[in-house]
Amino acid sequence: MGRTLAEKVWEQHVVRRADGEPDLLYIDLHLIHEVTSPQAFDGLRMAGRTVRRPDLTIATEDHNVPTVLGPISDPVSRTQVETLRKNAAEFGIRLHPMGDAGQGVVHIIGPQFGLTQPGMTIVCGDSHTSTHGAFGAIAFGIGTSEVEHVLATQTLPAYRPKTMAIEVKGELPVGVTAKDLILAIIAKIGTGGGQGYIVEYRGEAVRKLSMEGRMTVCNMSIEAGARAGMIAPDETTFEYLRGRPHAPTGEAWDRAVEYWKTLRTDDDAEFDKVVEIDATALTPFVTWGTNPGQGAPLGSAVPSPEQFADPVERAAAERALEYMGLTAGTPLRDIQVDTVFVGSCTNGRIEDLRAAAEILRGRTVVTRTLIVPGSMGVKKAAEEEGLHEVFKAAGAEWREAGCSMCLGMNPDTLKPGERSASTSNRNFEGRQGKGGRTHLVSPQVAAATAVTGRLTAPAEL
Amino acid sequence: MEAFTTHTGRAVPLRRSNVDTDQIIPAVWLKQVSRTGFEKGLFAAWREDPSFVLNDPAYEGATILVSGPDFGTGSSREHAVWALQQYGFRVVIASRFGDIFRNNSTKMGLLPVILPEDVVKRLQDAAEADPKSEITVDLVERQVCAGDLVVPFEIDDYTRWRLIEGLDDIGLTLRHADAVEEYENGRQPWLPTTV
Ligand code: SF4
Numbered sequence: 001m002g003r004t005l006a007e008k009v010w011e012q013h014v015v016r017r018a019d020g021e022p023d024l025l026y027i028d029l030h031l032i033h034e035v036t037s038p039q040a041f042d043g044l045r046m047a048g049r050t051v052r053r054p055d056l057t058i059a060t061e062d063h064n065v066p067t068v069l070g071p072i073s074d075p076v077s078r079t080q081v082e083t084l085r086k087n088a089a090e091f092g093i094r095l096h097p098m099g100d101a102g103q104g105v106v107h108i109i110g111p112q113f114g115l116t117q118p119g120m121t122i123v124c125g126d127s128h129t130s131t132h133g134a135f136g137a138i139a140f141g142i143g144t145s146e147v148e149h150v151l152a153t154q155t156l157p158a159y160r161p162k163t164m165a166i167e168v169k170g171e172l173p174v175g176v177t178a179k180d181l182i183l184a185i186i187a188k189i190g191t192g193g194g195q196g197y198i199v200e201y202r203g204e205a206v207r208k209l210s211m212e213g214r215m216t217v218c219n220m221s222i223e224a225g226a227r228a229g230m231i232a233p234d235e236t237t238f239e240y241l242r243g244r245p246h247a248p249t250g251e252a253w254d255r256a257v258e259y260w261k262t263l264r265t266d267d268d269a270e271f272d273k274v275v276e277i278d279a280t281a282l283t284p285f286v287t288w289g290t291n292p293g294q295g296a297p298l299g300s301a302v303p304s305p306e307q308f309a310d311p312v313e314r315a316a317a318e319r320a321l322e323y324m325g326l327t328a329g330t331p332l333r334d335i336q337v338d339t340v341f342v343g344s345c346t347n348g349r350i351e352d353l354r355a356a357a358e359i360l361r362g363r364t365v366v367t368r369t370l371i372v373p374g375s376m377g378v379k380k381a382a383e384e385e386g387l388h389e390v391f392k393a394a395g396a397e398w399r400e401a402g403c404s405m406c407l408g409m410n411p412d413t414l415k416p417g418e419r420s421a422s423t424s425n426r427n428f429e430g431r432q433g434k435g436g437r438t439h440l441v442s443p444q445v446a447a448a449t450a451v452t453g454r455l456t457a458p459a460e461l
Numbered sequence: 462m463e464a465f466t467t468h469t470g471r472a473v474p475l476r477r478s479n480v481d482t483d484q485i486i487p488a489v490w491l492k493q494v495s496r497t498g499f500e501k502g503l504f505a506a507w508r509e510d511p512s513f514v515l516n517d518p519a520y521e522g523a524t525i526l527v528s529g530p531d532f533g534t535g536s537s538r539e540h541a542v543w544a545l546q547q548y549g550f551r552v553v554i555a556s557r558f559g560d561i562f563r564n565n566s567t568k569m570g571l572l573p574v575i576l577p578e579d580v581v582k583r584l585q586d587a588a589e590a591d592p593k594s595e596i597t598v599d600l601v602e603r604q605v606c607a608g609d610l611v612v613p614f615e616i617d618d619y620t621r622w623r624l625i626e627g628l629d630d631i632g633l634t635l636r637h638a639d640a641v642e643e644y645e646n647g648r649q650p651w652l653p654t655t656v
Contacts, residue, residue: 015644016637021619024637026644028652036538038494049631052641058655064492076492083494094655115653127537127561143539143565145630153634155641159617161560191479192531192557225534227560248651256651291479291534312478312530312578319477409488428483428535430506 002266004163005232006198009138009263013121015155022157028120028137030150031106032059032093034084035409036125040148041087051091052154058115059088059095062105064410067372067399072098077410091151104375104401107131107345111215112377114244118233118260123150128345128425130221134214135241136233136263138198141222161198161227162272165265168203170280175459177355178213179347179423179442181205182220183285183295185277191293194226197273200265201231205279211240212351219346220425223292232264284457286332287427287440289320294427296332298445298457304328323429324437325417332455335439339420340369340450341432342443343399344406347423348374350381352443357387359447359458360394369396369450370412372404396450408433421449463570464627467599468551470524471592472607473514474585480528481535482562486544499540500547519592527584527596528555533562533573542569552598554605556581567620568630574598574605574614583610600624 003011016024030053037059044050051057061084064077072078081098088095096102102109107128110116118136123129125147132139142156150156166185186193199221201214209217214231221229238257241247248256265271287295288302294317296303305317305328321328326335342348342356353373371391373379379401382388388398405412406424408431414420416435423446424431427438439455448456490502507513514520526545532555533541542565545553550571556578558566566573576584584607587594596607600621604613623630634641 016640024634024640026641026648028648029655035491039496039539042494042496047631055654055656063488074492080492080494115655117653120652125537125539127535141537141561143537143542143561143568145539145565145568149631149634152631153638153641154645155634157630157634191534195531195557195560222535222561225531225559246653246655248653252651256649259649291481315476316478407483407488409491426481426483426535428481430487431483434487434506 002269004265004269004271005136005200005230005263006138006163009119010160012119022159024155025121025158027123027150027154027156028056029110029115029122030057031110031122031124031129032057033062033106033126034080035063036144037087037147038080038083040144040151041091043148044151049152051093051151054092056154057093059084059093060103060106060109061098063403063407065098065402066411067402067404069400101376104377105345105348105403107219108348108374108378111135112375114241114247117241118237119263123156127222128219130227130229131215131219131345133218133221133228133230134211135237136230136260138228138230140227162196164194164197164199164273164275165271166199166201167274167276168201168205168279169276170204170278171208172205172279172282176282176284177442177444178209178216180282180285181279182217183287183292183440184282186220186224186292187295188277189224189275191223191291192225194221194224197226198228198230199226201229206231207234210351211236212349215349216346220292223425233260284442284445286445286455288324288326288332289317290323290427290429292425292427292440294320295440298332298455300332302326302328302330302332335455336453337367337421337439337449337455338418339414340367340446341405341420341422341424342446343370343372343374343404344424345374346425347443348372348378350378352423353378353382353387356443356447357390359444360396360450361390363394363451365395365450366453367450370399370405371396372399373401375401405432407431421446421455462568462627462629465570465572465600465624467597467601468524469595469597470551471522471594472525472527472584472588472596473520473523474588475514475526475528476585478529479531479534482533482538482541483535485533485541486538491538491540496543497547499544503544503548522549524549525552525554525596525598526550527581527588528553530555530557530578532558534559537561539565542566542571546571554581554584567624570624570627572598572600572624576605576612576614580612
């Protein structure tokens with residue numbers, strides 16, 4: 001029987017297999033940031049261990065850095081960033097610190113440098129490592145104990161997850177984005193739907209997505225509970241990679257491409273589970289609740305908890321409406337927001353900024369609007385295209401690279417009761433600051449919302 | 462890692478689903494570079510509400526958390542496990558867990574126990590009816606006992622063995638350093654390095 005993409009990549013990385021034990025998996029690339037690494041380095045030091053492959057490891061500062069120029073004013077954040085710098089220097093790890101041209105959100109810089117390639121295994125102490133699966137890599141988030149394990153051994157013991165195919169049938173209608181697609185998928189299968197699986201996104205609509213769009217989709221796999229999401233590499237992938245600093249060149253490139261072309265699920269392979277989604281029926285999608293599965297088409301209304309047959313879901317919906325300060329039956333279009341955030345590892349890439357700029361060009365924002373490039377590289381590219389002028393002319397703030405308002409651990413936060421339309425990935429209670437209320441949206445909806453002050457699809461402008 | 466064989470303690474019923482790791486420990490608490498002191502951040506936002514179950518003195522000293530489904534979803538932060546352990550929990554019982562959280566727990570010796578939703582509800586009911594009632598979680602026998610209820614739970618042999626022995630994964634892997642080296646010699650030549 002044939003094998004799935006996930007099985008092929010997994011098998012290629014098994015260092016050791018023994019009965020009754022997890023596979024020992026080799027890790028090709030380990031990404032590190034300031035928040036989940038300090039205790040891991042401490043562990044190494046305490047045990048007198050070293051980093052086995054600093055040359056397969058790269059670090060950046062992203063989670064708690066401010067996105068305005070200047071030093072970190074919060075002393076605790078500053079200590080954490082300084083600790084990363086000390087650790088990187090001590091163990092010989094390449095680091096892109098604040099202000100460096102290569103700095104950025106960890107999941108943006110890997111692909112940007114061409115370090116993320118098809119068929120690799122990639123880990124990071126961050127759940128959105130699933131982003132890198134867009135290249136046909138197995139990429140997943142790990143905890144700090146596992147970070148220490150990878151630092152010390154460049155391997156991880158792990159059981160191979162089951163495989164799930166998400167078949168996206170047909171083409172996405174005009175105006176419907178990768179973000180809408182993944183939000184709709186999560187609403188369909190639920191935040192636990194992917195638990196225990198590696199998901200492979202397939203079908204015509206997925207093939208037609210740009211690499212940026214594919215990264216947006218794979219990024220949010222974890223929000224459906226899946227540790228990893230993958231898309232088979234194809235010409236779009238190769239074109240994206242060609243010429244990037246760490247992509248192979250010359251003869252090595254040809255050999256790599258030849259191998260990468262074998263990284264697809266065989267026609268006779270079987271998935272443990274198959275889910276189908278009709279792309280043609282999709283419209284712009286937003287969340288109304290406090291987990292990413294609580295979403296609905298923007299044209300619909302806030303659901304009533306009674307609509308949920310499952311008592312657990314009903315209770316969750318009741319709680320979510322209370323936290324969000326929403327009443328069942330309110331059209332989603334009538335929801336007023338205070339802040340719009342465009343950025344994060346979900347939607348902080350150049351294509352996302354172009355999409356937002358296209359809508360904001362010649363218009364004025366009526367809400368506080370933060371546009372935060374995912375990396376300094378993205379920032380530079382956007383400025384070369386003059387996008388920053390468009391944003392500034394519209395009245396939006398143009399920031400330095402970082403995680404920013406995606407999570408409330410740097411200066412960019414919501415105040416209690418404030419409501420945002422955000423292109424990030426989590427609408428959990430307090431995620432963007434204590435008491436903050438988050439609606440997850442695409443960059444297009446975010447930009448249109450900034451113009452009207454309420455959740456808006458660009459088509460309505 | 463702390464070894465785990467069997468544990469008897471009182472339980473806290475947490476009647477919520479999708480308890481994500483941002484709730485278990487909000488991001489502002491993740492700035493520390495040490496491994497201690499996270500108990501103060503456990504459910505920090507929810508604990509501000511006086512009616513939150515952990516604020517009920519009847520549950521003081523409880524060591525088993527019995528939660529609704531999808532406990533520990535979201536962020537990979539192992540700080541969630543540290544916070545639960547440092548607060549005093551040794552076991553979390555739920556019908557479903559976030560994969561990364563479950564992994565992190567077993568690395569640290571916090572036992573995640575998966576039981577069917579109706580059993581979870583019965584345990585919550587019992588803990589609510591009598592906060593002094595005890596639950597025994599026996600990893601050796603792979604079963605949970607509460608009153609006259611005895612239910613088996615599943616956990617793979619390897620993880621169980623590691624937990625019972627309190628073994629450190631890194632030490633185990635380093636025994637296979639030769640295999641790692643051999644694998645490294647055969648890696649595809651075009652794979653990137655960060656230098
Ligand atoms: S942008 Fe958000 S989700 Fe992505 S790495 Fe940063 S905090 Fe995590």
